[in-house]
Amino acid sequence: MVLWLAILTFGAAWIGCSPSHESPPTASATASSTPAGRAEADFTACNIALAPLGDTDPIDQQIHRLQQQARVSTNSIAALDQLGWLLVARARDSFDPGYYKLAEQCALCMDARQPHAPEALLLRGHALHSVHRFKEAETLARELVTLRGSSPDYALLGDALMEQGNLDEATRAYQSMMDKKPGLEAYTRTAHMRWLRGDLSGAIAVMQMAVDASSPRQPEIAAWVHVGLALYQLQAHNIQDASHLLETALVLRPNYAPALAARGRLLLAEGNAEDAAESLRQAANLHPLIETQWLLVEALRATDQSEQAQGVERQVIERGPLEDPRTLALYLATTRQNVAAAVRLAEKELDTRQDVFTWDAIAWTHRAAGQLEQAYTDSQRAVAQGTQDARLFLHAGAIAAESGRPAESKRWLEQAAATQQMLFPSERRELERQLDGLRSHVALRTPEHPGLATDASEGRSR
């Protein structure tokens, strides 16, 4: 009898304590409004966030440990939050945007377990912003600011607004961020905003503060701010400083793709195409950004490696529509290939972001398509914020010249020439061509050739 009792009691206890084995978490995810929404929601976000990744990097062991914690911990929200930000760190570290998608799934899983948790909103907002879903990120950021209003919430709101070209409101969000928590993250945003507004020296001063505030204990972030400052210094003609900053970035984070790409750009500006090609090749292997590959194509052509250049160009054209349609549109318009596709890509980008660079891409593709008046209207929007960018100036100058506004063209082209070290080699050639055109136009306007009657039309346009 006692034995029976023992068996029955043990059996009851075993059944009561039996773990649920591999059954997937049952929290259901909120369906995303994106095309991938159903694919992401049909399987719960928790399943995806906690599924093995199969990667082998040391950071992946940390990811695996946090996944385990999130499965069993009573405070699974905290474990998921840590997991999500670790995936974001992995995305930055590996330049693999797929990790942002997984971070988004962590946030959806958190939201399913604890609806409207600010941690989930922030993580998801950041993941969405990072994969160019700016409008959705803005919606979440506004909810966060109302709900909590902490420094990262204002940062997210400012970032989403800035990408969509709403600089005034973005500035206010960044100011709130700075008021709440001044520091490296606020300095980088302030610097970029100053640069967008045309205040290069102000941007350099604030980015220097970010560099000073950075720590080698976070090498990727420290390297990133060094690269940012280096590009500002390059624009300000402080080549030595820029070069030194890039070398420091590469010490902080060896083989850091953004630093290698910026070094390639600097070397090309100095006319050292050979070394530039090598640096850009490394950068493109590590992080095949369309812009880096475009620069690599130019460096390879400058060093008579046209076969390799063709191979890279093929990748740009194949991958560009998915990965960076705006830059591909610029590339196609600059090289006068498939102009109709360039216009389509640039106009489609407007659905995603409406900043000055998107307006510039639209203007440049319309110009390539021969729609000069439309191009002129678009280019006016591109230069409206006062951003001091050589490419914007070159495009505005070329469009003004070709649409019969030589005086305005001269103004823009002179500004482009003043910072032509920031232009790609093909763009520098275009600048030369435009300036030559302008010179011959001025030569034509001698008393014997009383002009091309452009002043009146310019007066109207202004």
Added chain:
Amino acid sequence: MTHRVASGWLLLPLLLSLAIPVQAHDPGLSAADVSIEPNQMRAHLLFARADILSLARASDLDQIAAQALLVRVDGREVAPVRVSVQRDDPADFQFLLSYRLPQAGQLDIDSLLLPRLARGHRQYMALRDQHGNVIAERVLDAHTSHLHADLIASSQTAKRPWSQFLRLGTTPVLGCLLIALAAGFWFVRRFFS
């Protein structure tokens, strides 16, 4: 120490969101649900419409669907016996593939579209037994696009009718019954002693 770790995590959102301007793109996310049934296997793949249309025209979808998976059973390739594409949803395409599955030991599935999709695309793949239990799952990408399962081992795990039965929501009822029985025995024994 715990406090320091916690503060570190609080700072991460700020530090990690430095990417201005943003240089990533949306690589997309898809899902593959593979069910093992007696003598057959069904795969249900779900892709965002835009992701698939970046690979092919809508008219070529059947061909794309047929090429979506490479299935090997004990090292031998198995072709789908039925392929269909559902286009009802404006946002998605669903690929439904059926395979004849002989008595299998080792199952290997490669997701072949991943290297052709945008860089960074991820696919959640789950392999289920005939009861719906997940026997293998993984997040796949272009470099790791392979899922392996030992079907013999998983079927042995699955052939535990009691444990299966108990997992189907009857656990608390049985537990209570057993406790009641134990209490009954204890009461009878005590009363009659």
